[in-house]
Amino acid sequence: MRRASLNLAFIWHMHQPDYRDSSGVMTMPWVFLHAIKDYYEMPWLLTRFPGLKATFNVTPPLIEQLNLYRDPLANDAFLALWIKPTEQLEEHERAWMVKMCKSTQFETMVRPLPRYAALFHRDDYSHAQLLELQLLFMLAWCGNYLRQHSSVVKKLLAQQDAYSQRDKHALLEELTSFVATILPFYAQLQKSGTIAVSTTPYNHPILPLLLDVGNAKKANPHTTLPANPLSLEGDAVEQVRRAIALYQKTFGTDPVGFWPAEGAVDERSVGIYREHGLKWIATDEEILFRSLKNSAREDLYSPYRFDGVTIGFRDHGLSDLIGFTYRFKPADEAAEHFIRSVGGIASGKAERTVFVILDGENAWEFFENNAYDFFTALYARLKSSDGLQTVTMNEVALQPDQPTLPHLAPGSWIYGNFDTWSGHVEKNRAWELIYQTRRDADHHGGGVDPETAEKIRFHFLAAECSDWFWWYGDDHATDFAEEFDALFRDHLIAIYRLLGMQPPADLFDPIITQKGRDAFLTYPQSAVSPIIDGKESSFFEWLGSGMVDESKGYSTMDRVRGPIEKIHYGHDEEQVYLAFEGDTEMLRTKGCMLVVTIEENGRQAVVPMARTLQDKRLAFAFDERPELALSREGFLGLDVFHLRFEITHGDEIIQTLPGYGSLHIDMNETYAEHWFV
Known part of the structure; x- marks a missing residue:
């Protein structure tokens, strides 16, 4: 790797929770929608500027659900309804279809399609209008790559109205064929050295909380722990093992590094990563500052070693500029601001490494043109910048003379603690239901056959996903809170039914109270x-x-x-x-x-x-x-x-x-x- 005064390590985190219910069908379409908008487009944008590099973290739930689109109508409940003639939809199906088609960001995705904007605020729709709404919804989610390279997408965008059922079938066939190319594209780019591909423990769990929920109190002494906790260390190890196996199957090689779900770390979890052959992980700057006494800002710009593993610490400010601020600025102005900000870090030291780590999919729908203009301006400036090079995390792990951390504080990328996933009464209630279900499964599950035991294990691992806990409590809100809550409880209900037991009545009571924007x-x-x-x-x-x-x-x-x-x-x-x-x-x-x-x-x-x-x-x-x-x-x-x-x-x-x-x-x-x- 060529030495430069500043190394810039991007990690784009690609993740969706597992939307499969107990029957294996995805109940929400966000994997598909981001697939046609973001998952191919983000690495493709990088390839337009040869020599630039980045790391893409692709999570196991995302990999498995992308593979399900080989048979989309059997595996995605939304698409199965979307493809039906609108006159055949039941009333509740029409209502859910309208809700989904109105979930799109209006200013950046709806308004640019005049007919979509005209239909968006209606309260009721004829069969023909609903068909138009459905097609325009799907076209709005088609990213720039598809708009530039797909003849079907270009034709339907130019058409704008008078859509038919035949148009629906043609678009769905085109998009599902496109989705099948995404993971091979990542494998190809990794083989060429343009990107590194990392992954995350299997179901995106907060690994330190599985190991010991007491880590929540170590990170924040004022938090409240769930009652009657259990160590789920066996599940933590299984989450890592299964992620590695899926990565090997998908990309034909071993993973070099992980982005721990939510950047959540503690000393024991790092040991598990090392034991499984991983060379690097990454987390947030707050963890470094809590781990080092008398630390200064300049301490952030280096990889560190702990327990034989390289750790990169995320520059929270730079990452948030891209994720939350630059959407409101003209592309050239935003790109120039980023280059100036990075340039200030480069001064005064022979070599530094800056880690910019953020969600690689959800931010771009808030940008004009799906952030195409921003990335074009940014990458052009990075390409021409002297003394600055982009590097992958696999390359960072090989950098010599990495300082050693004597201690690693437990915490996550949000405020350096675990409060987003524990402490609130709703979050703790979710943990308590997992613990109770585990106790019942341990007591009654001794006689189940291996196939049933595997299904039970899958549902436990899925219930441990961080995403369910994200929406519990009063710190985040979504119009789909009820759906997320139901999916979480469905995994635990399925475990009881696989055990041949009647699920406890409280598993049928919603946990969540915050519903949407009014929160x-x-x-x-x-x-x-x-x-x-x-x-x-x-x-x-x-x-x-x-x-x-x-x-x-x-x-x-x-x-x-x-x-x-x-x-x-x-x-x-x-x-x-x-x-x-x-x-x-x-x-x-x-x-x-x-x-x-x-x-x-x-x-x-x-x-x-x-x-x-x-x-x-x-x-x-x-x-x-x-x-x-x-x-x-x-x-x-x-x-x-x-x-x-x-x-x-x-x-x-x-x-x-x-x-x-x-x-x-x-x-x-x-x-x-x-x-x-």
């Missing part, structure tokens, strides 16, 4: 006209305002959310009002700027957070908290618009708000439905 977003109930003085002068002046709770997430991803925890917002006839709560004192002392952007016209206001401002465009005050008023006449100039906010310090983007996208403002809203007498 973190409260809409305004009335007009407000507060005084912009930087403090909550009166309870009543913001009464009726809306509120965004940034401490919760509406996403399959997560990030370091930043100092602002809540946004209060509302308007009257003349102005939009905003107030920000959180660690606001840091913003004042650091000399940060607040950048306000109107998405519809690109107009911006840049407000120094240490100053009070008052003009015809805006008013800003910061006493106890930052408060802002934007004038309809002097600045906004629109009736309906979307606002974005950035907290910046120099070139550093500390936080983007709201975390879920943009704040919708309708100046014509009268809130008449909330009036009463």
Whole structure:
């Protein structure tokens, strides 16, 4: 490997949970949708710039479900309904089909297809309109590679309407043939040295919690552990063993490294990886800082050795810029910002290695053009940058003179702890159900035949997937929470039935209480006209305002959310009002700027957070908290618009708000439905 002043190691994590129910049928289509949009396209984008390299982490549930699309109608419940003539759908099937077809990101995926946008907000559909909605939904998910190379996709996109059942069949045949090329493409690129392919323990479990759920308390002494825990160390080892076997079968070689699910590590899990021949793993920067005493930021930019395994530590800030911030910037501006940020790391030391690790699929639907423009601009700059080279993690593992860690703190890529998967009453309840099911299986499972025993083992491993725990509790929300909850409990119910036992009644009761966007977003109930003085002068002046709770997430991803925890917002006839709560004192002392952007016209206001401002465009005050008023006449100039906010310090983007996208403002809203007498 050629030596450079800066090595940039990308790891793109490709993962979907196992959507198969107890009958083996996938109950949700996200594997298929990301397959036609992302899984081929991401490595293909890299190949357009010869010499660039990256690591792609492909998880076992994803591999197994991609292989099921050899027979899509037998294995995917959504596609089996999607292909049916719309007049043959039952009412509940139509309702679910409409829900799925409206789950697409509107601004970036629906709006670019005018007919899809016209149909999207309807409440009811004729048979012909529903067929159009179904086809446009699928076409919206087709990525740039398909739009450039598939004659079927290009023809149907140009057609835009008047679709037929024959068009459905032609599109499904084209897409399933395409999906079959994805894993061979990865194998080919790995063989050529363009990419390295890693994987994750079999069902994407939090391995340290399987080994000892007490790791949750070691990472956060204030957390609450589930009752009556069991060590599931045997399952932890089995998760690693099965992942390696599937990798060997898929790619014809042994894996060199793993991205542990959610970057979750502890010392014992590293030992298991070493015992199974793995050379490297990766996790988050917070783990390094907790592991090293008196650590500095510059300590991050090197691989380390622990127990004979190389560990790369993720630069959380750079990774989050790509995953959460650059979607709101023009492609060239975002790419240039990234190169400047990386360039600052390169200065002052002979050689450094920067680890940029993030989800390789879910972020791009929030970018224009599925991030094609961003990656084209970024990769072009990386290709031409002096003193910087992209490397695979397999190459990083060979770097000499890696410093040794004396200790590895337990934790994950989210806040360096395990709170996303344990501690909350719902998360702990899920663990307690696993423990109880394991006790019952150990007590009653001695007489089952080997085939049944294997099915039971599979359902245990599937129930240990991190994704179920992600949606329990109040830290994340999704419109598909009920479906995720049902899938988790279905695995445990299946175990009892395989044992010939009646499942306990509580397995049929939903665990989850948070259902969707309302978990973190409260809409305004009335007009407000507060005084912009930087403090909550009166309870009543913001009464009726809306509120965004940034401490919760509406996403399959997560990030370091930043100092602002809540946004209060509302308007009257003349102005939009905003107030920000959180660690606001840091913003004042650091000399940060607040950048306000109107998405519809690109107009911006840049407000120094240490100053009070008052003009015809805006008013800003910061006493106890930052408060802002934007004038309809002097600045906004629109009736309906979307606002974005950035907290910046120099070139550093500390936080983007709201975390879920943009704040919708309708100046014509009268809130008449909330009036009463």
